[in-house]
Amino acid sequence: VTLPVPDLLLNHDQPCWVTVLVDSPGAQGLFTYRQPEGMVVRLGDVLSVSFGAQQVSGIAIATQVDLPADLLPTKIKPIQAILSSGFFPEGYWPLLEQVASYYHTPLIQVIRTALPPGLLTRSQRRVKLLTLPSPLPALSKSGENLLNLLQSSKTKDYSWVFLQQKCKGLGLALQELSRLGLAEAYLEPPRSVQPKQQKAVSLITTEGEKLTPRQREILTLLQRRGGELWLTELLQIAHTSTSTVTGLEKKGCVTIAPQEVLRSEAITPVGQDQPKKLNAAQRAAVDRIHSAIGQPEPFLLHGVTGSGKTEVYLQAIAPVLASGQSALVLVPEIGLTPQLTDRFRARFGAQVAVYHSGLSEGERYDTWRQMLMPQAQVVIGTRSAVFLPMVKLGIVILDEEHDGSFKQDQPQPCYHARMVALWRSRLSQCPLVLGSATPSVETWAAGLRLLALPDRIEARPMPAIEVVDMREELKAGHKSILSQTLQEALRDLKARRQQGILFIHRRGHSTHVSCRSCGYVMECPHCDVKLAYHQTHTEAMELLRCHYCGYSQVQPRLCPECDSPYFKQFGSGTQRVTQELARLLPELRLLRYDSDTTRTKGAYRAILNQFAQGEADLLVGTQMLTKGIDLPQVTLVGIVSADGVLNLQDFRASERAYQTLVQVAGRSGRGKTPGRVILQTYQPDHPVVQAVIAQDFTQFMQTELQIRRIGQYPPITQLILLRLSGPDALAVQRAAQRLADRLKTDLDPASSELLGPNPAVVARVSRRYRWQILIKLMEKNSLEAMCKLPDLQEMRTICGNQVALSVDIDPTNLI
């Protein structure tokens, strides 16, 4: 489909048929609808149409004067409603098309990803309980079952899909209940997010005949407040009621009209901030970005930890805003970087908006609309923000560009925000700045213009990295997981009233639970993975949770296999370390910073604030500590064990380990006092450890690229991962085989390689069996070399309807 220029009005002189891209799972495609009289549909509008038995959303794509010959006019249904108009700015469609074609995803699915959630909707079939007669009539088994199920719900109302899973023979059971008048099925109409309206009172004149003293009072109050107030505000300030104000409206003194209000996150007031003085490298970087304004030039801003990248972003953006254009700033996880948003707000004030999945549907909808306004704005957002419809985009910044969360690997499109950002910069003719202390191999190899910040700000030194060989510790008879060196350093910390960070790597996210008597390991009943142990801090309950499907259960006291009481979580990083710390250094005050303690909203900020105010000496945490937190008072970073990071089995293992270690180490010595890093490992000679100590990024990249070249891995080659899954193991395996056979005939063996089909590493998730096929394309000429795959629809047909297929271009997660 080629999408239209959105602003064309449909022609009303002739009978007008509208081609609609319908959003329905089974039938993504184009359907023709009639534009009813009195309705003005614009191309690009989000519509509500009836489709089969349900109401679905669709996008107006094109118009036709004549109906295609194979369609009878009587079959055509009218458009039900326009849900939203003008949601796509000019020049936006090519971006969606690019994403759809590169990532082999149906266009409507790309649109669904791009638009704020809740805008595209469909009707839902639901069942609700009507009455409950006290002498219960005789019911069949399934009827009784359904009745009980409905009663157990608070709202006495369930979706059809949900009941289908719970209740065998649902159709029959419902027929029975509805015959007796007990329950009924209904179609819930689609409900889409709408702008929030509030009544506003505007002053027309303070003069009028027969005004009461109270009314005069209100008018002067309104005048003093600038002539316009929300009705609710006015009522509160003037201590009056609606009737008085409507009285004023009748006398023609004021108007009361609904106005759109924006639902936006409450802004925490932050102080004013002035541009800081730049060092030479920062100055050069800012200047080069400025000279590229108006051109689609991509830059790699490679600045060591603490080199002041944020200040470069801020000053790069300033003239863009001054010229009336907007800036898009992408970050890995907004919750983890409250400090960044604070700095942007302190510099640019109310022009700064945020956009991420933590916002409510209404807030995301409103931010989207806000971005359609022509004035200059800054938006800071996560991956999905790359699709925000900035009208005049002047610069795109992608911070921590190496971070894995920019890649979506779950529903299609499996896009990488960095790639989409590159396309946006081209379509908007504006520079793109990729920033990182540890750029990804892909970006490094792409040969972008390099802006280097080799030194920390104010010429502060990089922290000294000391490696502690844990084998020597053991030989010397020290069995603690905290080496003598680290213990001393921690003691020293307390003595000097300084603060430190202790980094613990937990493989995956957490630890598993096993029996010390028989070796039994708790696994998820729906997936082929071990359950992870979590201690909930609210209720002192021990939970086991599956990270793949969300299943959770209370930790059993005894082993389910052999009833042994020695049934405990195993190798827990955080817990073992905190126990050890309590034993060896009881005077040290700790704060935990990990997924268990930061689960609730705002917890990150709270913990960081506590730490910043000196309520603890040591911050103990996991991976999250690597994500761009800036704590100038930290002088010591301890890495309890680098080994967990080093021993991952993936061609990107070295790259990830290097990034993690360098980022953690970089938290040390960002303030005036020089920092120190103590890295404990059993493999001090490991090349990654050596590279981290040497603090020579270019050298590390050269070696790494060499390894990728020899092993024929990305970015030298390009990967495509086809994931198949379904409830029937054999059906999935056979579909994978059929698909692989078909691909073999399509792909040129000289330039590509087919690996698999193989069962996925985690072979079962949520009771679905998973297989995968990996395609390796040997030649990769540009960052976005396109590959020739069979049509998605065709591949899905080969898989059959009980096996789902998803295409992941440039996968980063091969599990």
Next chain:
DNA sequence: AGCACGCCGACT
């Protein structure tokens, strides 16, 4: 997704 249509197995 939700529904109609149509083909096989268990019951009156």
Next chain:
DNA sequence: GTCGGCGTGCTC
């Protein structure tokens, strides 16, 4: 001989 399961296909 019929009822009702569920696999297949269509929805402007």
